[in-house]
Amino acid sequence: MSNTRQAIATAKRLVVKVGSTALTTAGDGLDVSRLDALVDAVAARVTGGSQLVLVSSGAIGAGLAPLALGTRPRDLATQQAAASVGQLALAHAYAESFGRYALTVGQVLLTSDDVVRRAHYRNAERTFSRLLALGAVPVVNENDTVATEEIRFGDNDRLAALVAHLIGADGLVLLSDVDALYDGDPRDGATRKVTEVTGESDIEGLTVGMSSSGLGTGGMVSKLAAARTAAAAGIPVLLAAATEASRALAAADVGTAFQAAGSRLSARRFWLGYAAGxxxxxxxxxxxxxxxxxxxxxxxxxxxxxxxxxxxxxxxxxxxxxxxxxxxxxxxxxxxxxxxxxxxxxxxxxxxxxxxxxxxxxxxxxxxxxxxxx
CATH class of the missing domain: 2.30.130.10 (PUA domain)
Structure with a gap:
């Protein structure tokens, strides 16, 4: 096992990001069985002694079915309406699922202002620290209900990278509908899986594809950008399929591992380089x-x-x-x-x-x- 995978497998404080496609189904909304499977993996890690923050997409997807919306809306107002319904459903589902393990969930909704502005950044840091100290599992999402085009993160992959540095995480795990980074479209049988990324030379010239579900906003481009951001800031990253969450959060022997840079940026320098607008x-x-x-x-x-x-x-x-x-x-x-x-x-x-x-x-x-x- 590489040092990067070992670091993630033994991390005491971990951020896990899960995409919309891992939790929702087009037309049917929230898939509770998928959510329960994710929670099983997260709970195993938490009860094993790790502190974990879960950055979860899926609020808009969870709100589509209750509002009789067949596809993800394109206009911001309808996205916000779906999010306001879906966030409640998603938070309730997480509370119920983690309750099976007697674990308490705390919901944290963020806009980019909470990370871009230094005073807000410190407030968010204190909130996370206290929730983790009290044994809760913070579940984070972008506050789609109030976020506007000017202040939104754009995708939860970037949000996860920022949160990972904000809380001083020892590792970041990105879970999606793609099992690893490939040197082309993974649907093309001729592409090669990239299992280890030790530096920029390993990913130069890659052509990466997008998720085809229509539910998410990130795709592989945003996951790669988030992984590079976190790794450059000194945080090891694992990119894996949500269906392999148990292995990703245990042995970390699946997906693509991104080696961290030699030193971790200070909070101010990370904010300046990656969070500030x-x-x-x-x-x-x-x-x-x-x-x-x-x-x-x-x-x-x-x-x-x-x-x-x-x-x-x-x-x-x-x-x-x-x-x-x-x-x-x-x-x-x-x-x-x-x-x-x-x-x-x-x-x-x-x-x-x-x-x-x-x-x-x-x-x-x-x-x-x-x-x-x-």
Missing amino acids: ATGRLHLDDGAVAAVIGRRRSLLAAGVTGVDGDFQAGDVVDLVDPAQEVVARGVVAFDVAELPAMIGRSTHDLPAEHRREVVHADDLVPLRRSRSMR
Whole structure:
């Protein structure tokens, strides 16, 4: 067994994410037998001594049948209506199922504001810590009932990665209708299963497919992005089929394992790199990219070639290379209106009030150089 799988199998604090397709059936709503099977696996891990947070999709899917909706609605208002019905049904089903093991469930509904805003982030962290200390199993979902297009996470895979870091998890398990990562569409018999991912070179050039159920919003693209986010932040990840939840949460000998980076990011640096919303972009030349990524230096005005967005000093911005790929994220020291007159100029050529870093190294998080995944 690899060290990554061993780490997940023995993790004392674990986040498990389950997708809509593992809990609901198109046209029939919530599938209680599937939910019970998942709870059996989770309860075995919890009663064995681990603390576990369950990030569960399925609220909208659970609300379709009661509202006589045959397919997942496309408009936000109907999605919110389905979620308001489905969240109640889903929470009740989890409470009943975990009750078979005398385990208490606590529901935690989040919007992206709860993670993007630092004060909310700390509040959420305290809530999770107290629930786990009291022996409860927090069940998390995006608050689809009130989330708008501007503040929603977009998928629960990303939410699970953020929660995993927020609670200081020792591992993240992503369960879906696909049993592993493949180098192509898994429905094509010629594709190869990827069992271990030890770095970016293992997944460069992969063409990953989407879930075909029509119930979920993530697909393999979002699962891969979430796994890379968590692994880059120092958290090992296992991607497996929900039907193999028992093995995934016991021996962890199924699916695809993603090796964690050598060190775990601090809460502030993780928030800056992966949770905070960026309000603009700074375009960098190749020399600035090398300094920021390769040598972990501050970004100076001389290395900036362009500016996009509407931001003020103290806001978070993306740093992009000449190929338009995001290579870092940081807190900008100037308003957007100040920068056009500064870009490309050496520090000693600037007015005295502008002779400082555009983004200081202490406020900058280099990100892996991303490859487009289709």
